[in-house]
Amino acid sequence: AQKITQTQPGMFVQEKEAVTLDCTYDTSDQSYGLFWYKQPSSGEMIFLIYQGSYDEQNATEGRYSLNFQKARKSANLVISASQLGDSAMYFCAMRERTAGGTSYGKLTFGQGTILTVHP
Amino acid sequence: DADVTQTPRNRITKTGKRIMLECSQTKGHDRMYWYRQDPGLGLRLIYYSFDVKDINKGEISDGYSVSRQAQAKFSLSLESAIPNQTALYFCATSDPTRGGMEEQYFGPGTRLTVT
Numbered sequence: 001a002q003k004i005t006q007t008q009p010g011m012f013v014q015e016k017e018a019v020t021l022d023c024t025y026d027t028s029d030q031s032y033g034l035f036w037y038k039q040p041s042s043g044e045m046i047f048l049i050y051q052g053s054y055d056e057q058n059a060t061e062g063r064y065s066l067n068f069q070k071a072r073k074s075a076n077l078v079i080s081a082s083q084l085g086d087s088a089m090y091f092c093a094m095r096e097r098t099a100g101g102t103s104y105g106k107l108t109f110g111q112g113t114i115l116t117v118h119p
Numbered sequence: 120d121a122d123v124t125q126t127p128r129n130r131i132t133k134t135g136k137r138i139m140l141e142c143s144q145t146k147g148h149d150r151m152y153w154y155r156q157d158p159g160l161g162l163r164l165i166y167y168s169f170d171v172k173d174i175n176k177g178e179i180s181d182g183y184s185v186s187r188q189a190q191a192k193f194s195l196s197l198e199s200a201i202p203n204q205t206a207l208y209f210c211a212t213s214d215p216t217r218g219g220m221e222e223q224y225f226g227p228g229t230r231l232t233v234t
Contacts, residue, residue: 004161009159033220033221035222035223037225043207043227043228043230044225044227044228045162045209045211045225045228047222047223047224050220050222052220091161091162093162095221106152106164106167106177107152107162107164107223108164109154109161109162109163110161111159111160111161112161
């Protein structure tokens with residue numbers, strides 16, 4: 001079973017509107033972290049936002065917010081007031097503890113969602 | 120200057136050739152990673168190193184090897200390149216002292232084509 005699932009291969013949004021990118025995850029660990037990265041057409045990976053599994057508040061970073069629903073195992077990214085520069089590939093990723101339980105280990109990525117912002 | 124650099128940025132090579140991709144970082148991080156990106160598959164982990172003496176296989180290590188020459192340098196080798204290793208390769212680093220927040224910082228990527 002995939003650990004991170006992004007079910008939207010592509011999304012379209014009108015400039016200045018909000019858009020939600022979906023991400024669901026699968027883990028049996030109680031302590032984990034969820035990340036969103038942006039990859040513009042130039043190819044670099046840009047860290048956007050982080051949510052810890054024990055964080056009580058949804059994470060926010062400027063126009064980005066993370067709608068974290070722990071019981072549903074979802075961590076959707078909300079981009080408010082979309083801009084043309086938001087057009088990019090977006091990846092959801094999860095970090096779990098290593099098998100020894102002492103370290104937060106490595107990231108597992110979803111397949112990505114391509115967001116296109118129309119003027 | 121970039122904190123995580125990768126060389127070369129683009130490379131075209133022939134089947135059977137040995138090739139090395141290099142990664143250097145000035146962030147002072149202990150942890151380094153190599154990923155490959157294929158369309159529709161996201162990023163998949165090839166190898167990771169939590170310090171100079173600790174190297175671990177990721178989910179797709181077959182056909183690859185790595186060397187951690189120093190805290191700042193982590194190289195990925197394809198001993199005998201094959202066409203399905205054509206991909207975009209990323210190096211990344213992270214700082215374990217940041218606990219769960221330990222975000223990864225990525226290099227600009229190396230686009231490798233094996234003909």
